[in-house]
Amino acid sequence: MIYKFLVAITLIALFVLSVSEAAVMAIDYGTDWFKVALVKPGIPLDIVLNRDSKRKTQSALTIRGEERIYGSDAVNLGARFPLNTYFSVKKVLGRLVDDKIIKDYQSVFPNKIVPDPIRGTVVFQHNETTNFSVEELLAMQFAHAKEQAEATAQEAIKDVVITVPPYYNQFERQAVLDAADLAGLHVLTLINDVTAVGLNYAISRFTSFTEEPQYHVFYDMGAGSTKASLISFKTSNVKDVGRFNKTIINLEVLSVGYDRTLGGQEFDIRLQRYFAEEFDKKFSGKLKSSIFTSERSMTKLYKEANRVKQILSANTDAIASIENLHEDLDFRLPITRSKFEEITDDLRKRVIGPINTALSNGKLTLADIQSCVLVGGGVRVPSIQAELKDKVGEEKIAQNVNGDEAAVFGAAFRGAGLSRQFKVKEIKVKDITPYSIEVDYSSEPKNSEDGTSKSKVYHTVLFNEFTTIGTRKMMSFPRTSDFNFSLNYAKLDDEIARDFGPTNIAISKITGLTDAIKQFNDVGVDRPKVKVTLQLSDSGLVSATDAIVTIEHQSLADKFKSFFQSEESIKDVPLPDETPNSVNASESTPETKNLSIEIEYVGIKPLGENEKVISIKRLRAMDASDLQRRVREEARNNLEAFVYRVRDLIENNEVMLVSTDNQRAELSSKLSETSDWLYEEGEKAETDEFRLRLTNLKLLEQPIAFRREERDKLPGAIFTIKTAINSTRAFVEEIKTNTTAENRYYTDEELNKLLNIVGKVEEWLNEKLVIQEKTPPHVDPVLTSTDIEKKLNEMEREFLLLMCVPELTASNTFINHIAQVQNFANFYNFQIRKDKVERDKNNNIKKRTILCSRAGVAEQKKEKIHQRDRHSQRCNCPFMIRASFNLQTGLWHILAINLEHNHEMMIPGHKKFLNNQRIIPQEIKDRIKIYHQAADEFINTLKQFKREINGFEYKIKVDESSNELLQ
Numbered sequence: 020m021i022y023k024f025l026v027a028i029t030l031i032a033l034f035v036l037s038v039s040e041a042a043v044m045a046i047d048y049g050t051d052w053f054k055v056a057l058v059k060p061g062i063p064l065d066i067v068l069n070r071d072s073k074r075k076t077q078s079a080l081t082i083r084g085e086e087r088i089y090g091s092d093a094v095n096l097g098a099r100f101p102l103n104t105y106f107s108v109k110k111v112l113g114r115l116v117d118d119k120i121i122k123d124y125q126s127v128f129p130n131k132i133v134p135d136p137i138r139g140t141v142v143f144q145h146n147e148t149t150n151f152s153v154e155e156l157l158a159m160q161f162a163h164a165k166e167q168a169e170a171t172a173q174e175a176i177k178d179v180v181i182t183v184p185p186y187y188n189q190f191e192r193q194a195v196l197d198a199a200d201l202a203g204l205h206v207l208t209l210i211n212d213v214t215a216v217g218l219n220y221a222i223s224r225f226t227s228f229t230e231e232p233q234y235h236v237f238y239d240m241g242a243g244s245t246k247a248s249l250i251s252f253k254t255s256n257v258k259d260v261g262r263f264n265k266t267i268i269n270l271e272v273l274s275v276g277y278d279r280t281l282g283g284q285e286f287d288i289r290l291q292r293y294f295a296e297e298f299d300k301k302f303s304g305k306l307k308s309s310i311f312t313s314e315r316s317m318t319k320l321y322k323e324a325n326r327v328k329q330i331l332s333a334n335t336d337a338i339a340s341i342e343n344l345h346e347d348l349d350f351r352l353p354i355t356r357s358k359f360e361e362i363t364d365d366l367r368k369r370v371i372g373p374i375n376t377a378l379s380n381g382k383l384t385l386a387d388i389q390s391c392v393l394v395g396g397g398v399r400v401p402s403i404q405a406e407l408k409d410k411v412g413e414e415k416i417a418q419n420v421n422g423d424e425a426a427v428f429g430a431a432f433r434g435a436g437l438s439r440q441f442k443v444k445e446i447k448v449k450d451i452t453p454y455s456i457e458v459d460y461s462s463e464p465k466n467s468e469d470g471t472s473k474s475k476v477y478h479t480v481l482f483n484e485f486t487t488i489g490t491r492k493m494m495s496f497p498r499t500s501d502f503n504f505s506l507n508y509a510k511l512d513d514e515i516a517r518d519f520g521p522t523n524i525a526i527s528k529i530t531g532l533t534d535a536i537k538q539f540n541d542v543g544v545d546r547p548k549v550k551v552t553l554q555l556s557d558s559g560l561v562s563a564t565d566a567i568v569t570i571e572h573q574s575l576a577d578k579f580k581s582f583f584q585s586e587e588s589i590k591d592v593p594l595p596d597e598t599p600n601s602v603n604a605s606e607s608t609p610e611t612k613n614l615s616i617e618i619e620y621v622g623i624k625p626l627g628e629n630e631k632v633i634s635i636k637r638l639r640a641m642d643a644s645d646l647q648r649r650v651r652e653e654a655r656n657n658l659e660a661f662v663y664r665v666r667d668l669i670e671n672n673e674v675m676l677v678s679t680d681n682q683r684a685e686l687s688s689k690l691s692e693t694s695d696w697l698y699e700e701g702e703k704a705e706t707d708e709f710r711l712r713l714t715n716l717k718l719l720e721q722p723i724a725f726r727r728e729e730r731d732k733l734p735g736a737i738f739t740i741k742t743a744i745n746s747t748r749a750f751v752e753e754i755k756t757n758t759t760a761e762n763r764y765y766t767d768e769e770l771n772k773l774l775n776i777v778g779k780v781e782e783w784l785n786e787k788l789v790i791q792e793k794t795p796p797h798v799d800p801v802l803t804s805t806d807i808e809k810k811l812n813e814m815e816r817e818f819l820l821l822m823c824v825p826e827l828t829a830s831n832t833f834i835n836h837i838a839q840v841q842n843f844a845n846f847y848n849f850q851i852r853k854d855k856v857e858r859d860k861n862n863n864i865k866k867r868t869i870l871c872s873r874a875g876v877a878e879q880k881k882e883k884i885h886q887r888d889r890h891s892q893r894c895n896c897p898f899m900i901r902a903s904f905n906l907q908t909g910l911w912h913i914l915a916i917n918l919e920h921n922h923e924m925m926i927p928g929h930k931k932f933l934n935n936q937r938i939i940p941q942e943i944k945d946r947i948k949i950y951h952q953a954a955d956e957f958i959n960t961l962k963q964f965k966r967e968i969n970g971f972e973y974k975i976k977v978d979e980s981s982n983e984l985l986q
Contacts, residue, residue, distance in 0.1 A: 457506075
């Protein structure tokens, strides 16, 4: 038994280690908003709430001095600090400074942008001494998302899946990976956001697909861009464990269409500029300068434009209004939905473009698809919906997924599958790259007739447009010396090339071939075959992963033969001493050698290792500063909250009863003094000063609070110990009365020892009660609830020693064992009832199962006390422990621990059960499983379990059958 206990402890430790690495998060990072989802054993896949308890966070960041502000707080500060607030950094990832998209960005946002001196990419000039790369700004927001997930998971998280638009090229995807690396995240994979939506769509429709493919278009208009993916769904049977087959879903992206610059943000910009023009017109005679020259004013207008757009999505008119907009002038302008549609009419005409492109590339028509699923905030604009219904057909339009959260849920599901820590529905995903990638290389130089060396340039398409990602290809090069080849995007359509950026990805330098050939200078070699493996990863990045050369060389015998013979006579004249073995020795022998690959990035270089080290050091310093500031704010808030709380309580009748006038006067004086200090010297105080003042106040308050608390707790504690004394005496009396000495488990000595301890506890209690009754309420009590708890523990220890199951004898009966458990349960306020009975062939009982339950706490809601409160998800449901006694081992085995009801009553927005989430933490589940395997005694297990779940009301169920447990 001790051995099993040690094994159990070891398994618990191993499990805790594995769980700490098992949580996976997903980030759907958009132009305006980002969402975070978490999947962890014991916690259902769900959205992570931010500090404001919101399900999404605005993609904005303000940096003031050493302080970083995120989300809505950053947006609110944007008008005051436009140069130090960073919006929509997703748009400038992996772009060169002279890119057209960067110019468009600068026309909207006032941040100062300079080129990276090495890479030529975007760097934000924060002030005269500080610059931030776009990867660093994105890394800060990723780290903020990581903090949110870790606060929910209560553990460190590294693994993440991040969504990206399907049109992102190599450089943009690499920038996301670099930012995640700076944030301390390990990216399991990047996933195209529309593919993630399709994956989420498939999860809840597992039974609706057949072997006949279904075609759906997923249309996503976000803040920054619009995408459409044509996706097919079908089922197939694949081999499962043993002789069985299983059905899986095949999700295949057939094609994509997109518009990089059409998104909800473009509608905001149109409104912003319209408002600015109207403002200039209205106050043309009063203005010293145009509103377009004011960074703060234009930022205010941009924020107001977004608000007005949302109002016009639900109403036919709205009023734009900003006080003191520019040069102390207020702005107020009515606008109708029809006017909004007029100034955005050219954008409306572009709405259908991505769908047409996706269908055309996929060689399908609207008649071939089952539905067009709409997601993204942009599709809420009425004119957009009307255009889609007109062009696609209202009967095809579907909005049957959560447009805001489908992508992040799909990404989290993908992460759960990749982590191999979770058992998920098997959905095989085949995603694509929308661009062709080619290899450019030159042939081996050859001498021409004029004596010059010439080579031919080849362009070979390696991965065609719409090639499945996660693909490897091997390419052969007939070379005899070190060489280079380039990886480039193939020629793009003019419309795509306009916003694409560089097309040259990297130059791969293959080295080691020349040295390998030199090793065979003494023997002849056939033309070497160089094979290079090129990979298009699951994240959509292309790279050369390894290179080998196969050399077929002549043997020494063959070389010796060629020394004596002319080339023409090799076949005709055999060597005098030639034997069959020598003939075999002259055959060529292949050898394979690994070659080195050196990658030189030529389009946009990724962050270098030295740059990463510098950035990580700077970001960690900012993290430490943020933490220090949060700790200080927490200490200040704790002190302030304590002052307000105690000040309100100090005149409470109960407080007055347990304290003297002098005690209250001293405490009140210190509270007033601290309150004044907080708003004067305290504004610049350090964390330790706040903590010290709080400690000093608690020294005055705690004796009063202790007496007040004991006044509430002591009556219940006295009742509990008196009940335990009476129950124990009744238990002993029942044993002595109903059993004979021969059939009794316990000796008189054991029973009398228990009674003796109970008597001493009772005597101690009576003495303390006499003294306590004479003690004034404003004096510390001589009898406390803690003292009573210690005495209860003394009785409990002796009771448990008595209750340990002895060695089995023929006289043992089930009645005795059930009586044991019943008395034990009564001691802990559990209820027992009999359950299943198993009998042998002679109809004698060989195993009996009991149910032990303890009631939960009901949430009282008005007069409907016994009804469930769907908002708090509470109910007066008992949890139950099923145990079975085995005659052969003499042990009670825990079979299952669960709530009586399943409680399938989740509704949107209310996914809490009792005080905590209704799924039991995995580590507790695993401990229960270990108790099973260790065949622990029911009494000890129940006692341990009671400690484990103290304060929880979780549903717990163990899947193992009783037969397996009792083997």
